[in-house]
């Protein structure tokens with residue numbers, strides 16, 4: 392039996408993970424499930440998977456969780472410390488699928504116990520990649536990428552010498568507005584930005600796909616996880632979302648990873664690694680698809696992609712600043728305070744102002760310095776939003 396835990400079990404990635412685990416009760420023994428406000432889902436899955444412990448991130452929901460699991464032999468807990476404690480419970484495999492920088496501390500705690508961390512939470516690589524990888528190496532833990540592009544790169548690299556890689560291409564669907572003229576984007580609504588043409592994902596990453604902040608994060612994630620230089624990493628718009636990533640070798644050969652746009656492939660690959668096992672994903676008919684198209688990701692249209700390059704050049708805590716700024720800008724867009732295109736303007740303005748400030752970028756990356764950078768960045772972005780309103 393493989394002992395597994397899921398951090399962020401009630402989200403989009405979490406639910407796909409629950410689905411795969413539920414299909415094979417004979418293979419898995421579930422240690423911890425964590426969630427946020429969706430207590431009914433958390434309790435239902437904790438019962439279905441017979442988890443040892445269910446944890447909500449919110450202290451005020453502890454009683455509700457306790458009631459939902461009354462009479463069951465399942466421990467309940469709440470709050471940030473409980474979340475981190477759940478991540479350190481012995482397990483062979485832990486899914487890191489909390490959204491946002493909130494996933495960093497539990498992810499770090501999880502690698503310290505060794506074993507495998509299946510990493511969907513890209514924010515932990517963007518904000519603190521060197522720290523996470525170092526802690527994993529020290530503890531003998533293995534990190535397996537779960538983002539579809541990074542799982543694709545990882546699979547294309549299997550058995551290859553990374554020194555023989557010339558370039559990598561990650562694809563982007565282009566999100567909800569890929570065919571809309573730039574002049575229309577100032578007035579789009581939250582509902583319009585939340586509709587993804589190909590993938591069914593959480594709301595935040597779906598809007599990040601439309602703004603290309605998701606791809607910006609993924610470029611940085613590629614650099615941090617695989618150690619490629621920024622110049623080696625390319626982005627192409629690929630509206631069909633069938634080719635997830637391409638690795639180009641020095642002899643000109645390209646290895647593409649293809650599959651249906653279903654995160655259960657990347658999750659299942661990480662769950663079964665180093666083996667491959669049957670997965671309940673669609674088998675593609677390439678003849679029915681007929682054509683796959685690719686086009687340049689317009690650097691004028693997508694400011695987020697340009698900002699990712701700046702962040703990679705700067706290094707240090709600039710990833711933490713970038714992530715916090717884009718998370719906070721998204722909060723303001725969701726609340727109706729700012730327009731869609733203002734998100735990237737505000738992230739750029741915040742990066743500039745923090746960079747010209749107090750030497751934050753050069754500080755060593757620790758959980759504390761990332762937390763500090765995150766905090767001051769959010770405050771700075773709020774100041775800019777207020778200035779715009781006034």
Ligand code: NAD
Nearest residue numbers: 399401402403404426427448489490493511512513592593
């Ligand atoms: P989601 O919003 O659907 O789910 C997020 C999960 O995190 C939920 O369980 C929620 O309860 C929990 N959570 C939210 N805030 C929390 C907090 N402050 N503390 C603790 N838990 C909290 O998100 P998602 O789309 O499943 O994405 C999860 C992660 O996976 C993100 O980092 C995202 O970028 C990455 N990812 C997602 C997809 C996808 O298809 N959804 C693909 C690639 C990568």
Ligand code: MG
Nearest residue numbers: 538539540609
């Ligand atoms: Mg992705």
